[in-house]
Amino acid sequence: MMGVGFHGGGFALIVVLFILLIIVGAACI
Incomplete structure (x- = not known):
């Protein structure tokens, strides 16, 4: 998943999740 996801745009997905x-954390505060 790490190797395939990295080349398949998985890194961008992780950035979006972060x-x-x-945003959710800031909204809660």
Whole structure:
């Protein structure tokens, strides 16, 4: 998953998930 996902755009998906977590966290605070 790590190797295939990285070349398949998985890294971008992880970045998006991190951004969503930051937005949700900021909204909760």
